[in-house]
Amino acid sequence: MQCLKIEGGFPLQGEIPVHGAKNSALPLLAAAVLCREEVIFHNCPGLSDVAAACRILEQLGCRIRREGSTIAVDPSAIGNHWVPDHLMREMRSSVVFLGSVAARLGEASLCFPGGCELGARPIDLHLMGLRALGMEITEQERHIYARVPNGLRGARIHLRFPSVGATENILLAAVLAEGETVIENAAREPEIGDLAAFLNCCGAKIRGAGSGTLMVEGVPRLHGCSYTVMPDRIEAATWLCCGASAGGEILVSGARPEHLESLLPLLERMGCRLRLDAAGIRLQAPERLSGCGEVVTSPYPGFPTDMQAVLMACACSAEGESSFEETIFENRFRHSAEFEKMGARIQVEGMKARVYGVRSLQGADVTATDLRGGAAMAALALRAEGSTIIRDIRHIDRGYECLERDLSLLGASIRRVNEEEIKS
Ligand code: UD1
Numbered sequence: 258m259q260c261l262k263i264e265g266g267f268p269l270q271g272e273i274p275v276h277g278a279k280n281s282a283l284p285l286l287a288a289a290v291l292c293r294e295e296v297i298f299h300n301c302p303g304l305s306d307v308a309a310a311c312r313i314l315e316q317l318g319c320r321i322r323r324e325g326s327t328i329a330v331d332p333s334a335i336g337n338h339w340v341p342d343h344l345m346r347e348m349r350s351s352v353v354f355l356g357s358v359a360a361r362l363g364e365a366s367l368c369f370p371g372g373c374e375l376g377a378r379p380i381d382l383h384l385m386g387l388r389a390l391g392m393e394i395t396e397q398e399r400h401i402y403a404r405v406p407n408g409l410r411g412a413r414i415h416l417r418f419p420s421v422g423a424t425e426n427i428l429l430a431a432v433l434a435e436g437e438t439v440i441e442n443a444a445r446e447p448e449i450g451d452l453a454a455f456l457n458c459c460g461a462k463i464r465g466a467g468s469g470t471l472m473v474e475g476v477p478r479l480h481g482c483s484y485t486v487m488p489d490r491i492e493a494a495t496w497l498c499c500g501a502s503a504g505g506e507i508l509v510s511g512a513r514p515e516h517l518e519s520l521l522p523l524l525e526r527m528g529c530r531l532r533l534d535a536a537g538i539r540l541q542a543p544e545r546l547s548g549c550g551e552v553v554t555s556p557y558p559g560f561p562t563d564m565q566a567v568l569m570a571c572a573c574s575a576e577g578e579s580s581f582e583e584t585i586f587e588n589r590f591r592h593s594a595e596f597e598k599m600g601a602r603i604q605v606e607g608m609k610a611r612v613y614g615v616r617s618l619q620g621a622d623v624t625a626t627d628l629r630g631g632a633a634m635a636a637l638a639l640r641a642e643g644s645t646i647i648r649d650i651r652h653i654d655r656g657y658e659c660l661e662r663d664l665s666l667l668g669a670s671i672r673r674v675n676e677e678e679i680k681s
Pocket of ligand 1: 420587
């Protein structure tokens with residue numbers, strides 16, 4: 258198994274790029290199924306989840322061409338409506354294929370990828386919305402079978418919670434439904450805006466992205482187009498927090514400040530100086546950070562659950578206390594026990610964590626608990642004196658193209674090693 262080895266305690270300096278957004282690329286690839294002609298996606302991140310989505314598309318009968326960060330999907334020969342279990346399990350968000358495959362082919366058969374490290378991940382809202390559009394869906398032993406016996410019809414759908422995945426799934430089906438669909442309390446995340454913009458490029462008629470109410474006028478077919486995936490705001494946040502945690506001065510190039518409005522004031526409150534310009538976001542860290550106060554995760558435009566762990570890494574060495582309340586996923590503080598191995602002082606009670614900043618942290622042998630928690634361990638390790646080993650980095654590889662390559666651009670001492678190399 259591979260690990261990351263990090264020598265910490267040195268400030269960072271330099272420029273680091275932001276790649277295309279994972280959480281945008283996945284629904285965009287699922288959306289390609291709806292089109293009748295080739296679609297070309299630029300700026301796709303080179304991630305294992307993206308590769309898994311491409312394998313699902315191939316299984317469905319799409320032809321894929323990949324060149325660097327460009328992926329061309331030709332869906333004209335699509336014919337299979339089922340996805341084998343092993344492909345579904347490779348990527349937890351694969352359920353987003355349900356809406357598009359059933360809308361395009363009239364049926365879809367796939368298995369539910371199940372709960373994940375963050376907790377149970379129900380899909381009741383996805384199913385409720387798709388049923389409202391006219392899908393007949395049966396669930397059997399964690400397999401989902403969807404049929405569209407009488408065509409899809411627009412409907413008014415109210416989500417009791419603005420679920421990102423449910424909004425995407427319903428949107429994907431609604432674009433080809435007859436008549437108008439209104440999704441109330443829709444997720445407002447920028448990735449929903451990216452999906453809507455792509456679909457509109459292909460001839461869909463979607464209004465209201467970002468407002469919480471999506472209005473979709475169904476069209477009979479979608480054509481192809483060429484589209485550039487938006488930059489990854491979670492990756493941008495990770496780089497900013499690495500800079501804040503380790504100290505130094507960095508430029509996160511290509512980061513979009515308008516997607517980071519809940520994070521940037523917190524970094525400033527912690528003492529970082531930020532400069533926003535055409536190149537991206539420049540961060541200059543203070544000698545020592547101050548605590549970030551009370552942070553509560555919530556749906557966009559609130560503070561994202563995916564940025565909670567990396568910001569907590571910053572809070573660990575800050576002067577004073579910080580507190581975090583998680584309201585989205587029930588199991589999202591597992592990184593804190595690993596942080597404590599490096600000397601952090603954190604008290605977790607249910608969905609709340611209180612961080613008592615310490616002056617010094619030491620490198621340790623830790624294990625990535627999940628994708629963002631794993632990246633946060635790297636941010637903490639950059640601050641800690643001495644050597645840190647992060648094990649089980651397959652979680653990190655799901656969301657970062659090559660963490661060690663990118664952080665090395667900032668002068669970080671980080672490399673990928675085999676477990677055997679550590680023992681010897
Ligand atoms: C997406 C992101 C993930 C991010 C999350 C919240 C992708 C691939 N993943 O995940 O990185 O952390 O948004 O911003 O884009 N829920 C239900 N019923 C449902 C669906 C969701 O109760 O049918 C609940 C979930 O249990 C959870 C909350 O809603 O508590 C948020 O889930 P959701 O917004 O759907 O997140 P994902 O789309 O899975």
